[in-house]
Amino acid sequence: MSLPRKVLLVGGSGFVGTAIAERLTRDGVGLVVPTRRLANARHLRVLPGAEVVEADVFDPTVLARLMDGVDAVVSLVGVLHSRPGSPWGPAFARAHVELPTKLVAAARAAGVARIVHVSALGADPAGPSEYQRSKAAGEAAIRAGSPDVAWTILRPSVIFGPGDSFLNLFAGLVRRFPLMPLGGAGTRFQPVYVGDVAEAVAESLARADAVGQTYDLAGPQVYTLRQLVEYVGRLTGCPRPVIPLPEALAMLQAAALECLPGPLMSRDNVRSMRVDNIAGGPPQPWGRTPTALEAVAPCYLGKVNKRGRLDAAQLRRD
Template structure:
């Protein structure tokens, strides 16, 4: 099947932008629905991308968006939710109900292919509501059977120029002399956003990926404290990283949850109880993953001028987000 037209659900986010760029390189027409078209206006500079203002949680809207397309890629993911059992209502809406609606709309409009981004460690018995809801979302995708033909991707934490992971820790390291760190010894295998985008494209182009679940990771396993210390050094900032016991981390996270945009929640702390490490090859299709050390210096620099303005630049970017 020739791939010509693809809808990216969640395409205006960090990973979605990378996927849109990769599909544009392949000369694919890309539709990016978003509630706030102004936030995705930079995507309109890509020659094959169309940004559409739409509510993807509306089933009729989804069917309209999917009319005549060759594939759908679901990139939607959130990190915070009100609490619930087995997961909170915000996780349920974004990670479970939306995939069900996407599957139904794909079936109604005869969309042949669906690629769904989940998370490494997703499990119905996972320690956090985030991981349990991601597992339920995978079940919703697999319930489609062969219509559409689906592929599930399970990335470790994703890094890249616009990430909210390494950039966040670099920002904190430049503000704080001491950084209490929850899950300091939790292991991660960070995957580069460009590699994730490449895998998405390969899945769409290779029919053999249908019905497969692929883990996505980088070449190296790092403890969280090692990553924080590394990006602090890149940013030219001195910080003492202090491993934080979980009871104290939960208390700190509870206080952070009072903020309109918390950088940490108690559910995030629970997610840190398990490692985010691939069980086999880091990437499918024989791809060679990019390392943090090869990419991060390109956007987190230790030159004196760059370090001086690093915190200010990030504050401005987060305000715009």
């Protein structure tokens, strides 16, 4: 099995999608990247073999047209926030459940026999949050494509790298506020480098033994959320006291933040942090060596200098 000639990259204009697009085009893979607005993906137009098209991927007629001439699909669309609902909120239903279902139906109808779906570590039909349960339902929709559509599911932990919305979020907060009241401070995470996610997608497309498999994607080290926030504070030169919040107070904080445009936190996010976000086995498939957080984060959150290296060493000891 080898890399496909042309891939439909759904959700390709964002942080993770950009890394995947750059990785695939390095190997000569042609891309079709749909986007709601061309301006959102103008940075991808410079990639050789990348075709950026303005399209509504939720429209089955449009999806059918996008499938024409492609050999595989990479599915990346995900959202962190939604109004609550049963069994999950409308934004979760649309992005995490309905879209994968439509992608599989369109691929089957067009004879596109390969899909790699990027889900999330912690996806669980019995998970405590709507996010986790809807992600699991999306995975079930992808698996239902068998045998016509050969699938691989990747479950990354929180993803870091230049332009991320995880470490950069905390970097912005520690620069603005004198202390950090933090819900889920003891929740454990195993952050994965965006470049490793891109490599795993490419390898999944190329490997016959990846078909029908679900893989965790994580980094080499486990940290509590508190350790990560403290590390970001040291790295940016803005160390702040972290005040762990019990869940009841974290829920109140999240309820207030939900009232803001583009909320930083939601009550559903707090529920997600009832379970650790760590790999259940090897951090990455096929014996891959994951990239350390400390090898990358100082390059975009602080100066790569002696202080950054000392802070990285301190984080490993914490």
